[in-house]
Structures are given as structure tokens and as C-alpha cells.
Amino acid sequence: MKTWHLTWSLFRFRPQVYLSLIACWLITFAMPLLAGELLRIFFDNVASTAPLRWESALLLWLLVSLVSPALRPLIFFLEPLMDQEAIALLTKNILLHLFTLPATQALSLSSGDAVSRLRDDTREIGVFMIWSAVFFGRILFICGALVIMLRINVLITLVSLLPITGIILLNSVLMTHVQRYRHASRATTSEVTTCIGNIFQSAQAIKVATAETAIIAHFRRLNAQRRHVALRERVFWEIMQSFMSNMLNLVTGLIILVSAQVIASGTLSVGTFLLFVVYAQLLMACFSTFGMLIARYRQLGVSFERLGAFLQGAPLSSLIAPVQTHLHGALPEIKPVARMAEQSFRQLDVEDLSYQYPHAQRGITDVSFRLRRGTLTVITGGIGSGKTTLLRVLLGLLPRQEGIVRWNGTLIEDLAAFLVPPHSTYTPQQPRLFSGSIRENLLLVPPYSEEEVEQAIYHAVLTPDLLAMHEGIETVIGPRGVRLSGGQVQRVAAARMFAHNADLLLFDDLSSALDVETEQTLWQRLAERRDVTCLAVSQRRILLQRADTILVLKDGTLIAQGTYTDLLATCPEFQRLWHGEASSL
Template identity: 40%
Template sequence: MTTFRFLWKLVSYRKVLYMLNALAWSLIYLAPIVPGLLTKQFFDELSGHASYTLGLGSLLTLLLMAALARVSFVLFGFVTDVQFRFRIGALLRRNLLRHVLKEPGARAIPVSPGEAISSFRDDVDQVEESVSWSVDVLGFLVFAAVSCVLLMRIDAQMTLWVFLPLILVVSAAQLSTALLQKYRAASREATSQVTGAISEMFSTVQSIQVAGAEDRMIRRFRKLSDERRQAMLKDTLLTTSLDSIFSNAVNLGTGLILLLAAESMRTGEFTVGDFALFVYYLSFVTQFIQNFGKFITYFKVSTVAKNRLMSLLQGADPQLLTEHHPLYLRGKLPDPQEDSHTAGGGVEAGRLERLDLDGLTYMHPETGRGIHGVNLSLERGSFTVVTGRVGSGKTTLVRTLLGLLPKQEGDIRWNGRPIADPGTHFIPPHSAYTPQIPRLYSDTLRNNILLGLNADEERMERAIRSAVLEDDVERLPDGLGTVIGPRGVKLSGGQAQRSAAARMFVREAELLVFDDLSSALDVDTESKLWDRLAELRAGTTCLVVSHRKAALSRADRIIVMNQGRIEAEGTLEELLVTSEELRSIWYGSEDRDSDSRK
């Protein structure tokens, strides 16, 4: 997609608003035409060359009216400009975020979070700036056309000298295009590196302190900052140099015009009013030349911004960036749409009766490890535990099933129907998932559990009880209204895991997927959690990744993973007899359970 087409697609998102903005700024830049003619009339009257007579009072009144009209146009122009810019920026961020959220979790963004944030902020702002300046250029072009006609009627040769700097400006901008794009891309990349480093330091501050790595991190941050400073310096220096070229070209043209005007007045070809009109328009024409050069610079730089934004799409259709969607900027937000299959909705509506995995494969490109050819079936209401040693592929299996990793081979069938896009299908109310490390936010416990879900108090209470969290809620200073801090730092590890479990239970999904949920729980609390989960078993299917005895002993079926494949499966009693791998896990877990009791 070319830069012009990319910007045009954004403009077409709100054509009427863009046209109103263009009209406003055209009127703003056309407004000086009338004061210029009034100034000419005033000086011609003083010199006795006026073709018609206006009193001083009339001239002042007309000048005041013209000034008030321009102020009104400016206010209108700023309103339309802000409204339009905000909408196209919001559309870009909305489309980009939607794509990122739909990608498998392991490849949501191809860069660090800091770099992605930089694109969301700086690159979108750059695109906004380019589209906004297009309106200014349009308005100035209208003014230049009208003023050119008026100035040509006074002196054609002198008028040509006014527009001569424009040729120099355009030429300079075109010659500097490649270098400008290179420096702007480098400055954006350096800024992303600094932003990413800050994000990493804040997220791993305790690890840095424990390792005594403060000095090393500071040296690394200082190095990245120096690299950013150098890149920004080159970018700013080139941009400022171009501005200098634009300004000096205009000044050169201004000097030539003044010399020609002086000669014309000496020979009597110019009236004082003509000279006043020419000088009055000259400042606006030179401003047009400068702004035209700036627009070319912005347009070229927006190519860098567009390419960086499209890199976040990771090869997806570039049209996704500029797709037109509604933006809910006023009034009440619409309620999140839920799928039609609620409990009791029947097989046709999506209720899970059977889930089949056939030859599911995903190998991590960095290590070559993962899962290969996994065949698995889950019946409605079953409690299946996936176990195995560290690195055996347990987490990779559930993440590939849920679409958080893109499956490379194999099929997933829900009630016999193939699931083409697991990442879109395996979300509430089809399924709910709790990862090994739950993601909590600096908000109230209630909002962390609901995450925007509209659930009544009875449903909330059931979820809290199922997660064995009711006693903890009572002890919190503000109950569910307690703010738990960044990443839930005010909660213990077990409370954080059970809060994530409550988040899963409140969605009343058909399939519940637990990835080592109880790793931070004591034995008694873990036992309560699995017992209460058993109360849901009549209508809920559970897939649990765990090596803990409390989970293994309650399983209908156990899947033993080894080196990315299913080594054995069956009941606990069967596998304790037939599977050496499970015996090792089972008897090894006695020591871990004993440690947790201590």
C-alpha cells in the first residue's frame, strides 16, 4: 500500500469532517485577501490613485469585520482539525490493537512491548500530523491561486519571483527524501529501545536488586540513551537544515522582489497601494512556500511511520490498518457481545459435548521443542490432568489448543466441527483459561475478576466461593473494592492464583483450562479448590496441567507427556502400575507436598 493510498483511506473515514476542516482552513488562508485589497485602497487614496473612494471609518470597519471573520474561521478550523485528527488516530490504534489481540499470544507483537508502545504513540501521531498538514496545504494553494491572479495583474515578472523559491523548496525536499527517511527510522528505533529498556527495568526491578545488577543496568540504559541522542540529533539536524533552506530560499525571493518593486516605483509603474498589496500578500505567500516544504517533509516521514505500523501486522493484509469501524466516543459504551450459546443452549448453540485433538503439532522455532502429533479427546464433564516433567510440552499443548500458539499441523474439533481459528473460538463463554502466572492489574479486586464482564452479585459470589477466596475477601480492607496494586503486589501468590481462578469461574465457560493453578497453594486450600470444582463437574469440562497429587488423585484420566508426545494415558491406578514416568512424578511430588505443608 502506497503512502498516498494509506493516507487517503484515513481521510475517507470521515470525508465530511475532512471537507469541513479543509473548507475552514481554506477560508482562514483566504481571509487575508480582503484586508490586502483594503490596504491597497487606503494607500491609493493617500496618494491620489484610488479608482473609488472609501472613508477612513468605512475602511477600519471593514478591516475589523475581516479580522473577526478570520478569528471565527480559525476557531472553527481548530475544532474540526482536532475532531478529525483524534478520530483517525483512534481508528489506527483501534485497528492495530484489535489485530494484536487476535494474534496468538506467543506472536502478538514482533518487537518488544516498548517498541510497540512507541509505534502506537509516535508513529500514529506522525500520520495524524501528515493528514492535518494536507489541509493547510490545500488552503494555502487556494490562497496562492487567488493571490497569484491579483499579483500577476500588478506585475507578472515580480509575481514569478515570488514563486521561484517554491521550486527550490520542492527540489531540496526531494533530494533529501532517502536520508530523511533513514534518519527518522533510526531515531524511532532508538526511542523504542529506550522505551523497552525502561519497561524491562520496571518489570524486573526485584531481580535486578537481588542480582546486584543496578550499575550494569544503568550503564546499558546510558548507552541506549546516548545512541538515541545521536540518532535524534541527526534527525533534528536534517529537519532543521531543511527548514533553514526553506526560510533562506524565501528570504532570497523577498530580497529580489523588494529590488524589483523599488525599480518599478521609480519608473512610475507601481502605485503605493500596489506596493502595499504586494508586500502584504508576500508574507502569506512566503508562509505558503515554507508550509508546502514542511508538508513534503511530513509526507515523506509518514512513510516511515506507515512501514513501522505495518510491521506490527506481521504480514497480514495492510488494509486492516485503515478498515472503517465505529468509534464510541460519546454516550454509553455498548455492552460486550456474548456468544449465543449460554448454559443450556444445546449442542447447536455451542455447548461442549466432545473436544477432539488430532495430530496437534507446534514446535518452537527458537529451540525446536514443543509438541508433535498429539491426539486427545475430552468428554463433557470430564476432569483430565496433563502431567509430565519440566519441558515435556504440557503448557505448549494447552496454549496451542487455545490458539495462544499457532498450530502447525493437526485438527481441533468442537462437537465434531473443525475449529479453523482456535484463538477466536476458545474464549468465554466457550472456554476460560488461567495461565501459570496470572496477569493482575492495579485496580480493585472486583474489576480484576470481572474484566468488564457484566455479572450479578450471585454469580460473583459463586465464582469467589469456587476459587476458595471468600475468607480472603473478608480480610481485605475494602473487600472486593480493595485496590491490589500493580501486578497484584498486595496479594500473596496463592491469593493471586485464586483471584485468577475466580476470574475464570465467573465466566461460566464450557471448558476450563488450568495451567499449574495450584502451584502457590497450600495443601488444604488446594484440596478445597478441587473439591469445589467437582461441584461444577456436571456441566463443565476441565483440562488441568499439574503434577500435584491433589489434582492427579481426582482425575478421570491422566495424560503423561514426555518430550512433546503423549507417553501414556489412563486412570491413576492404571498408570501407577504401567507408567514409570508417572510413578516418578507421583512419588517425587510427595516431597514437594511435604515442603508445602511446612
């Protein structure tokens, strides 16, 4: 879809606001036209030998001069409203599209790059919406001023337009450079934000490798590169603005040179000369900002292109689909998924579940098993056997290609929509925490009672850690939980999961960063909850021994299932895992 079509759709999203803003600017730019005429009348009266009759003209000029300042408060109200509506529409449509995709495939960009695009490129589009409204007022002034000037003196008008024509031609030549500099600036900004995200994500790995100095040096290099590119773009932009602004002096000088002879001949009055000077300067300002608007339009295309990366092949029209932005009034109530009585968990049946990664001979094939209420089932297997993939496909985080899943015998059509709290909860291998307090991370979907919070903390074995923290549960953990250890991150994520009181709990190697004592306590406390059903990925002996059923995967295929004693006697792959990879666990 063309840039102009996308922009036009944004204009139509809030037509009342946009048309009101245009009306304000039309009135604002009509005032200089009237003011110029009144100024001409005033000075012609002053210069004439006839009795002065300029009181009414002066009074009208004063009234006209007050109109624009009177409209400013309304413009200052409408401009941010238009800007924020455009940003909110684009952001919400992007998020809505991402939420329709399988979670593990939704975001093809790094989190830092995604934030950069959502922040900077949506802002660029919002600013253009404001600039485009001013465009109509400038067009009104340009047309009105040219008509008045041409009716008075064609020669002086044409001389005034010569520099303006040069500006338009030069601007068209420089547009390619503007677009190239904007691409480079946005790319370096994304690199810096991505680096920041990676540093916070890998803080422990950086410390273990004592790579702090190297990481800081790399970060400084990226910032130096970004500074260089941003400075080059800014200097180029300022040179363009300066050139266009300084052309005002050239226009004024040309008008004086050409007008001198005409004034001397008596065919041009002093008031008319002043009108030409005032109109020419304002025309120059209008045309110079005209060039900037064209430059911003080119930048607008870059911004739409960068936001289109979120859509992963979907049409760009998805960006501007009309949706409620909820910028005003009460926010909509978040209604949690209700646990229906007939949906209370008894068993989950998985039949012939399959998924293959694109361009790779990896995935899972025809996996079938059953989970019964109150049991612990452990998925185990070697590296790359499909353990995590199985969990993700089961939860709808990856799109199943074959197979069915039944909840209490009822077919689940949309796994991603159904297998959420209160039906199920999931903690991935690398949990994501937010840079707030521990309490805020636990209570993502309020309300919870204090008793529920305390129970979640107890079952996650977090109580000793909170007692050791100065602010306890109100401790701010920093980006991605950087102030916590690996084990604390996993247990905070587990507590967040336990707070939902879901029927089915799914863990992906939850205890990998826990010491043996803490791990034993955690699983013991979970076992005390007779109504809880768990499906966990693990190779830890302590969990394999507790499991009611073990699912053994190899090359994406379920090759055996049973208790650990049965599998030790009958399954060579499990024997290898038990005596090899699991021997030290």
C-alpha cells in the same frame, strides 16, 4: 501499497469532515488575497491627490479581517474530529487483524513497542491529515498571489521567487536526513517502552537477583540514548524551520531593493509595493510550511511502515479498511457468548490433534483423549514434552494442523471462537493482570452479582489476602499486578476464571507459586463443585493423586493415560516423573 494511496484512502474514510475542513481553509486563505487588494486600494487613495474615496475599501478590509477569526471555532472542531477518526480507524483495524490470528502468534512485538507504535505513529498520521487540509488553502493563495503579482510586475515577482526556489531545492536534499532521524527516534522510544514493560514483568526476578542498581543504570542509558537521538532530530527540525522563517527577511529586502527604482520612476505605486511585500511574506510562509508538509509526508511513510509490523505479512490496505469507529453516540452493546441448552457440557472428544512449531522439531502429534463432565484430568510430562502446547492448540491459541475436537459429539470448527466463556475459561502459566483494582480485574465482563464475586474469591482462596489488604477488593495492584506476590497473582487470575461459571476450566500449572496448604484448599474447594470439569497441566503430586485421569506426554506424543496408581505400575515415564521431577512436589 504506496504511502499516497494509503493517505488517499484515509481522506475518503470521512469525506464530509475532510471536505468541510478544506472549505474552511480555502476561505481562510482567500481572505489575505482580498485583504492585499483592499490594502493596495486604500494606500493608493491616500497617496493620490484626488479626493479620498477609501471608506468602502477600509470597511471591506475590516469585514475580510473578521472572516478568518469567525471560522476558527469551526476549524478547531473539525481538526480534532479528523485526527481522532484517522487514529481510531488505524487502531481498530490493527486490533481486528490481531484478533483474527492465533493468540500466541498475534503480536510479534513487545507490549511496550506495540504501545509506542499505536500511540506515536497513529498520532503522526492523524496530524498529517490536518496539515494536508491546510495545503489546499495555501495552494489557492499561492496561485492567486502569483497571478496578481505577475500581472503587476514580472521582474519583482521573479526576484521574490528566487529564495523560495532555493528553499524547495534545499528541502528535497534534506528529506533523507529527516527520514533517518525519525526512524532512529521511533526506534529508541520503542526500546525505552519495551524496557519499562520488561521491568514491570520481571519485578520479582529483579528483586531476587538484587539487580535494581544495574537495571536502573541500564534504563538511564536507554533514556540518555533516546534523549540524544530526539535532541538531534529536534535540533535538525528547528534549524530547517528557522532557516525557512528567516528567508522572509531576505525576500522583503530583495523586494525593497528592486522596487526602489521602479517606485522612483513612477510606474509602481505605494499601495502596489505594500501588496508585493505582504504577498511575498505570505508566499514565503506558505512555501516554508510546504517544505514541512513534504517532510511530514516522508515521516508518514515511516509511520505506515511501523504500523505494518502488526500485520505480519498482510497487505497494508488492511490498515485503512472502512469500519465503524464508534467515536460518537452510544457504544455498541457487548453481547457475551450465550450458553445454549443443547451445548451444556457432557463431554469433549479430542482426536489426533497435531501442531508443529515452524522451523523447529517441536509440538504435539496425534493426541487423542476424552474429558467427561465433573472430572479432573491432569496433563503431565517432562520439560518440553508439549503440555502447554496441547492446551494452546486445544483452545485455538495456536493453529491446529490436524485433528478434530467435538463438544457433546458436535464438531467445533473454530476452537478460538467457541472455547471461551461460558463454555470454557483458561488461566495461563503466567497470568496477565491489569493495573487496576482487584475487583476490576475480576469483573472484566460485567455484570456479576456480589454473590458470584464472593464465590469466585472463596474458591480461589483469596479471602485471607483481601482481609489483610487495607482496601480489600478495591486494592490497586499496579502494572501486571506488581504489588502482589506470585501466588496472589495466580489466585486473582483463578478467581477471574471462576467468576465466569464456565463448563470447562483449563489451568496451566496454576499452583506452581502456591504453598502446600493453600494449594490443597484450592483443589479441595474445586472438588466440592461436582459440575466443574477441569483440565490442568501439572507435575504436583497433590494434584496427580486427585486426578480422575492423567495424560502423560513425551516429545509431543501422548504415551499413556490413566490414574496415578495404574501409571505407576505400567508407565516408566510416569515413574520417572513421580520419583524424580515430582518427588519434591
